[in-house]
Amino acid sequence: MTTKSAPRYAGVLRLDGKRALITGATKGIGADIARAFASAGARLVLSGRDESELAAAKAALASEFNVEVCTAAVDLALTDGPRRLAQLAAEAFGGLDLLVNNAGISHPQPALETDPALFDQTIALNLRAPALLASAVGAVMVKQGTGGSIITVASAAALSPLPDHYAYCASKAGLVMATKVLARELGAHGIRANSVCPTVVLTEMGQRVWGEPEKAAPMLARIPLGRFAVPQEVSDAVVWLASDAAAMVNGVDIAVDGGYTMG
Numbered sequence: 001m002t003t004k005s006a007p008r009y010a011g012v013l014r015l016d017g018k019r020a021l022i023t024g025a026t027k028g029i030g031a032d033i034a035r036a037f038a039s040a041g042a043r044l045v046l047s048g049r050d051e052s053e054l055a056a057a058k059a060a061l062a063s064e065f066n067v068e069v070c071t072a073a074v075d076l077a078l079t080d081g082p083r084r085l086a087q088l089a090a091e092a093f094g095g096l097d098l099l100v101n102n103a104g105i106s107h108p109q110p111a112l113e114t115d116p117a118l119f120d121q122t123i124a125l126n127l128r129a130p131a132l133l134a135s136a137v138g139a140v141m142v143k144q145g146t147g148g149s150i151i152t153v154a155s156a157a158a159l160s161p162l163p164d165h166y167a168y169c170a171s172k173a174g175l176v177m178a179t180k181v182l183a184r185e186l187g188a189h190g191i192r193a194n195s196v197c198p199t200v201v202l203t204e205m206g207q208r209v210w211g212e213p214e215k216a217a218p219m220l221a222r223i224p225l226g227r228f229a230v231p232q233e234v235s236d237a238v239v240w241l242a243s244d245a246a247a248m249v250n251g252v253d254i255a256v257d258g259g260y261t262m263g
Contacts, residue, residue: 005064008039012245016041019096020242021089021137023076023130024103026053028203029153032231033100036239038065042098045070045089068093076103076129077121086136095144098242099137101130101175102153108209111166119167126171131178134193138186147190151241152179153234154195156257172197176253183251192250196237199257200228225258 009015020037024030025046034046038061046061046069048054054071062069070092074085090096104126107118134150141148157165158172175195182193200210200219206228210216220226237256240246255261 005039007041008036009239009243013239013243014040015098015239015242018042018098018242019045019093020098020100021045021047021085021096022100022102023047023085023133026050026057028205029198029201029231029234030100030102031057032235033102033153033238034061035065036232036235037098037100037242038067038069040239040243041065041067042242043068043093045072045092045096047072047074047076047085047089047103049073049075076133077124082129082132083136086133086140089137090140095146096137096140097146097148099134099148099150100153100238100242101134101151103130104153104171106165106168106205106209108164108168109166110164114166122167123171123174126168127174127178130175134179134182138182138191138193141191142186142189145189148192149242149246150179150182150186150191150193151238152176152193152195153238154179154197154253156197156199156255156260158195158197159253159255159261160263179253180251187250192241192246194241194246194249194251195253196234196241197253197255197257197261198229198234199223199255199260201234202228202230223258223260224262227258229256229258 020042051073058069072088155172158176
């Protein structure tokens with residue numbers, strides 16, 4: 001017999017019945033956002049490239065939270081990937097109310113040693129794909145006429161330069177500005193667009209890049225709270241932006257960074 005988890009959110013933070021598309025939904029921050037949205041009662045379309053991982057995530061969330069879950073295995077790096085994913089997600093539940101643009105990559109390199117292929121890949125996956133997906137999902141939301149919320153998982157690296165992250169900083173900074181343009185253009189349709197900008201988050205990728213104490217120490221020294229974030233702290237901010245509690249919040253970038261970007 002499966003034990004259901006207690007709801008993580010209540011009141012205006014509930015997302016009951018909302019139709020949500022989450023990219024990069026099987027690992028790290030994306031997986032925790034999917035759990036958070038399921039706990040809040042949303043109907044989910046989980047996106048990623050690995051069909052077996054998506055199937056496992058779907059089964060686990062549907063069992064634990066008793067919510068509807070669909071999956072869409074789409075490679076967002078492909079030219080038509082974002083448009084195709086928007087179409088599949090909208091068809092799953094007859095429309096979309098929420099988009100969480102979370103999928104992304106990082107290839108740390110000194111600026112003077114930039115590999116052009118890795119630079120292009122980072123821009124394609126971290127900026128082009130989510131920007132085009134938000135555009136396509138925004139069109140769906142405008143057509144259905146019921147408003148919506150688009151949430152970009154960017155990075156504190158979009159707001160403050162980070163050594164050895166030349167392409168990553170550029171891609172995330174571009175994504176924050178693209179999200180603000182969406183907020184400006186889509187606000188008249190009741191569609192909000194906002195960004196969440198975390199510092200280092202202790203996911204598998206975060207551990208891989210920042211797990212060595214000698215590398216982590218200078219970064220930690222710049223965070224007034226003296227620690228890195230955990231996935232739930234990002235998810236809580238995303239749920240808030242998706243919910244009616246943030247109904248008047250549009251075009252902002254929320255730094256979930258312990259004070260890192262204060263300067």
